[in-house]
Amino acid sequence: MTILLLLIPAALAIGGLGLAAFFWALRNGQFDDPEGNAARILMEDEE
């Protein structure tokens, strides 16, 4: 059962990383314009 001492923190850390990434995305306006982001992949840049 000692493996749990490693696995539980590892699982929590990975989950926490995901949560932190989500918060980062939320703060950086990644959810401000979902429709626009969907359309942007179709835009061509002339430059």
Add this chain to the structure above:
Amino acid sequence: MTALRKPAPARERTILAVPAIHCAGCMSKIEHGLPARLGILSARVNLSARTVTVDHDATIDGHDIVQALAELGYEAQARRDEVAPRLSAARPLLAPLAVAGFAAMNVMLLSVSVWSGAEGSTRDLFHWISAGIGIPAIAFAGLPFFKSAWQAVRRGTTNMDVPISLGVLIATGLSLYETARRGEHAWFDGALMLLTFLLVGRVLDAMMRDRARAGVDALLSQAAQGAMVVGVRGGLSWVEAAKLAAGMVMRVAAGERLAADGDIVSGASRFDQSLLTGESAPISLQQGDRALAGTLNLEAPVDVRVSHAGHDTTLAEIARLMEASTQNRSRYVRIADRAARLYAPAVHTLAALTIVGWLLAGAGLYQALVTGVAVLIITCPCALGLAVPVAQVVASGSLMRAGIMVKDGSALERLATVDRALLDKTGTLTLGQPLPDPAALLALAPDEAAVALALASHSRHPLSRALAAALTKWNIAPAALTGVSERAGEGLSARWEGLEVALSRPQSAGAAIAAALTVEGWPVRLIPFSDRLRPDADVALAGLRRLGIECSILSGDRPAAVAEIALAVGLTAQANARPGDKQAVVARLRASGRKVLVVGDGLNDGPALAAADASFAPASASDVGLQAADLVFVQDSLLALPRAVRAARRTMAVVRQNFALAIGYNLLAVPLAIAGLVTPMVAAIAMSASSLIVVGNSLRLARAAE
């Protein structure tokens, strides 16, 4: 860490509403086209909100950007201050949802290990880790519920959040106690799962409302937001509506709306007052006459000296009438909260009785309390909390795809009960804009039609635009013209294959609106314009009647004009109703126990829209109409009305089924809880199963609007 780039000191940011943006092509055109102009540094389109954020230097202002966008082919409006800082309802719920979801999954993993037989110190460790994750997560993710519950309790009422908050808090407290005394059961997983499910429901609900509101916001821009003001030396400058003051002289071009009330100083024109009064025929005004804010100048440019601006206009009086009515509406208690008023006391009594029962049966205080708490946890209204929002979200989504925007969650509840409808005439039963007579267009020779289209497309005059739109719809290609010139108040002239052609105001049309098409050597063609009934008006009204809704017309127009439409659709009508009168009619009907639906578009309908049990506006409505209405339909057809009512009734049927399912689940689970047989595992399974059933049942509404 990346540091945010600080904007240069002279940089300014303007946000403009551009309703016509709809695809990647539009975005690309604007984002590449705007920065090519002098003074504009960058432009960024937000497609969800239909806005453009422009960074520019101080040498240009919002009005210049509007013009730059117009040259790119997009109609734009600088956003007004009161609209701009509107916050999304879903955004603040995303972080709690993410936290609750993260914590619920991790705790559930630990709980599954406990259920599958972890014992002794391993179980204690798992419980402590669960507590470590769960308690902060519950404190953060539960905050929206705790706040709302506390507000209700402080006012002495109860809502759905009261039993939810109690259940979550008690479950958390009991689990912490159990963990500390190395007990067998902890309920952190249940409490977190409950919060996750409920937050999913609320986020979906808020997102739907955000989308509908963004749709309506994009439409909001009918009223003029400023005016060209004639300066002392004759120069023109753009002044925002809020900064207009009495005594200024505005120059109002044909096709523009007045930004303030005023007296005409020079020029004469005809004005469309339909949004303000419901009057369909344009009125002629000349020097010395009073023109009202919100009216549309149809013919020639005029100079108007502002007499009242901003909050002193005729609009202000309508706004005051509306304020009173809106308070009326906010007293409506939503069905979920009505259910909670019965539900909360019932389950709380049941829990108390369970404790008393176990004590009487000789159990110890601890065991009695734990059983009582288990009853509270198992009756925590998870499915009940999802019953209403999920059904309404699915139905609203379906309606939105059908072109009907539901602005308010309770709108469908209120719409479902309606049994009386009052319809405005101009702009509601009719399209509200002069359209060329199709018979007259059919009579044109192909060459004439091509010339008419080419001429009309050169003008921004309302009649020209209507004519161009109608002819374009018939796949007519415009003729090649040379030397097109427009003379304000008279019309357009040009040369076509060596012939003089003109589209002008007819010499002898009388009061009727018409345009004359002259091609040298051909007879003059007269194209009459009139406001027409919306397509499918008959079918739509018959549909409403079949749903048991009695309809009648309530209009501010002249009796003769109303009678004509009333006869055409076979409804009784009341004419010459002022805004206050309309509101009084609604109040009288409501006092006699009817549930009133008001359908209207104008400023004059605002108070009635706000006073009604439910209200509907076409997308062409005035700002006031759009803001006051619960539902907005974007297509021309009136079929949106019966369709929305049917969808609302179907939604409420599903909501009632959901309540029955949720309560049925409680009837099964509560006896187990009272008997002390419910473990955290049973609670978790029961909770997810009942939520899934309710969500599944609600998904049947995906085609509610068909």
